Amino acid sequence: MQIPDVEVFAAVATASSLSGAARRLGLSAMTVSRRLASLEKELGVRLVQRTTRSASLTPEGEVLLPFARSMLEADEAARATLKANAGTASGLLRVTAPTVFGQELIMPVIPRLLAENPALQVDLTLSDRIVDIVGLGIDVAIRIATLSDSGLVARALAPNPxxxxxxxxxxxxxxxxxxxxxxxxxxxxxxxxxxxxxxxxxxxxxxxxxxxxxxxxxxxxxxxxxxxxxxxxxxxxxxxxxxxxxxxxxxxxxxxxxxEQLSIAAVLPTRQYVPNRVRVLLEHLERALK
Structure with a gap:
């Protein structure tokens, strides 16, 4: 079920009319009708009995309503939590790096990184092998090599001839x-x-x-x-x-x-929506490399 469709259904139940739900959500009556019909089609049941002036829940709609409200509450709570954490580094940060570089450059920055970000956890894998960061769920790989052409995103941190x-x-x-x-x-x-x-x-x-x-x-x-x-x-x-x-x-x-001239690079799975936990690590590394 799509959250916008569920939101329309809950609004119709509260307002007891499609036009009232439309005003409540700031949508057109046509959009409200279309989303409600989409939800009914997905579930294969009629949820609301409509008339020109009012709407009432069917028995199936009454069964769905508490679940719909729980979904909307969970969605709102998730958005609020993510928004609150947007400016902080939190969660599990998975990093891989070459053994020597990791021991000598990454390990020394970990204590300060954790002290400044108490909600952060770090999982560091040191290996001189190139690993599949997407398949292993790794947030960032620090690599010192000629990077192969791939769908990954490389960000140069410092020269390393x-x-x-x-x-x-x-x-x-x-x-x-x-x-x-x-x-x-x-x-x-x-x-x-x-x-x-x-x-x-x-x-x-x-x-x-x-x-x-x-x-x-x-x-x-x-x-x-x-x-x-x-x-x-x-x-x-x-x-x-x-x-x-x-x-x-x-x-x-x-x-x-x-x-051969190489560079130290941070390799990311994507450049979109880079977690703040990755950003703060790279900032610490760039300072250390200077």
Whole structure:
């Protein structure tokens, strides 16, 4: 049953006439008649006996009336609750993000997010796999990758270029490469799922296969191996920014190519009616990324 049709039926029962119901609802008499007929057709029973001046409920209409009023009360309560919560972040916020990024960037903002929004709950899934956010009912996915063309909505939060780095000890022993071809003479730690390192040369994409005696399936392992001096690593800036800052890893810049430029993006199921709980999370993340 459609709420507008039920509303007309209840108004007719109260006013005891179609014209009275029309005045009560601010509708035309024709609209009231059409909606009432639509409800009767849907239910397969006659609800109101009409005359030119009055209307009275049939026995079936009397049975329906309390249910109709309950439906309208529930509809009004739901609208009032949603309106009251429109400016606050509440409910369950489901988020997924890459493991390292989630641990280092999302987790630190969670305490303040929850403190500022006591009606909010957060369910965080950390995974380096791309998951189906629509199928799993996830509100927002934070991704650091070249986004595939899909029906999802991506919102860039911050640039996050790939970088080549190594420990100072490794570079002291093996030398610092200066050109793309030099990488063939170095140990290039492999990350599962990315056997080729992507670069850009004069606006065109180029790549080189990562060849090393060690590879791993996680960013944490590749970063740790690089710090231990096992070779060069290609990760993203936000994966190694702390290590670059404290000197445990050194940036390797090549003269003839630049690593692929990525960004940190928030991926949403749709751009329409984005819940406020998602908005406040993205605001906190954007502040942290600055």
């Amino acid at each position: 790939r970088v080549v780095c190594a420990s100072p000890d490794y570079l002291a022993r093996q030398g610092t490469p200066t050109h793309l071809e030099d990488l063939k003479n170095h140990q290039c730690i492999g990350l599962h799922g990315m056997p080729y390192w992507p670069f850009v040369h004069q606006g065109k994409a180029v790549s080189i296969r990562a060849e090393a005696s060690f590879s791993a399936n996680s960013v944490e392992s590749v970063r740790a191996a690089s710090k231990l001096g096992l070779g060069l690593a290609m990760l993203t800036y936000w994966d190694v920014r702390n290590e670059l800052a404290d000197g445990s890893l050194a940036l390797v810049e090549l003269e003839d190519v630049v690593p």
